Amino acid sequence: MSEIKSFSFTKQIVESTKLSCRAVTKELSVYTAWTTAEVVGSGVVGAAKILKQGVVDSANLKKLQNGNFDVVHFSPIKSDKDRHFNPAIITPEGREYIRMNGNPLSYANVWEHLDKQKMLLFPKGDTAWVEVVDEANVGNLHFMATFDHSIVDITGRLVPTARTLGFANDGYDLEKACKVLAANPEVEIIPDRRGRIIRFIPGYNATEDRTLEMQVRWMPGAETWEKMLKGMDSLRNRNGSKVLRLGDYDLLSEFDVLGLEAAGCRVERRDEEL
Incomplete structure (x- = not known):
């Protein structure tokens, strides 16, 4: 052996x-x-x-x-125990895509498109930030929080982001809403797979007064977005942090981003009468 x-x-x-x-x-x-x-x-x-x-x-x-890499990275809005901001580079083309198609933290297809086209870059990637960011394009620096899916720029201002909103006939005159929204350049009405704009609500989700619904994509313009931001200035979460994401009801009713309230499309709900 x-x-x-x-x-x-x-x-x-x-x-x-x-x-x-x-x-x-x-x-x-x-x-x-x-x-x-x-x-x-x-x-x-x-x-x-x-x-x-x-x-x-x-x-x-x-x-x-001095060789000490244990540093605190800048964030325009202070992170807290719930919401932590991570830096990212978003190109102008990427910001426009988000405005038209939605939040990459909410929609995988939006994230994949931005990533494929190099419109969204993170520190852990293979692109050296020091080579692509300077004083001229510092506006490409952004900060994202998965907690509330907020995306802000270097000044802490929310980035215009498309939202899909749904509403039903227990709160709105849907026929009238269709006419109002068809004339709104910030809105895309989303039909169902059969091409119906106003569709029936499945029985398990329907009520006596809530039988029909519709969905739209809101692609905010500069004036509408600015008006919404001004209205959000004083809003705070329970822990005192600034509110950076509104619920659908707030967008539709209190902030009326689609203009349905102003156009008289709102109808009284039975629970509002009581």
């Missing part, structure tokens, strides 16, 4: 970190840190990999420049 012979080899590997940063405002900078590994004496250097990147203020930039 042959003898087992074992051999061991040791290679000394040096890991290097490169930091690049760029000022995008007076107080903020983007940075990218790369790491490379080299086998000593071999001349072989591995490909650079992105270690970490993001947006920081001047105090945290100094920490990075």
Whole structure:
């Protein structure tokens, strides 16, 4: 029986970190840190990999420049125990796609399109932020929270986002609503698979007064969005944080983003009469 012979080899590997940063405002900078590994004496250097990147203020930039990567990334709205914001780059084309098609945090097809077209980039990707963000396009920096699906820009302003809204004949005159919405350039009426604009509500969801419904996609224009934001300024969650997402009822009734209330499409519900 042959003898087992074992051999061991040791290679000394040096890991290097490169930091690049760029000022995008007076107080903020983007940075990218790369790491490379080299086998000593071999001349072989591995490909650079992105270690970490993001947006920081001047105090945290100094920490990075001193080799301390335990930094706090900038967020225009303070995160809390419920809502945490993560940075992202959204191109102008990406923002328009979101305005027309909906929130990527809500719709997988929107996310997939933005990702495929490189309209939505995250720090963990392979694109170096320091190479694609500067003072001229700092408006592409955004912050997203999965808690309430809010997307804000570097100033904390909500990004215009399409919403699918549904309402029924227990609250609205649907025939009249169809005429009003057909003339609204911010609205796309969504028919069912049979092409019906006003469709029957399935029996298990219907009530005596609620038998018909319709759905629309609201693609907010600048004036409507601005009016809605002004109305939201004073709204706060239970923990005191700013409300960044409205429910369907608030959008339709209190904020009347579709103009149905103003056009007299609202009908009294029986529970409102009591």
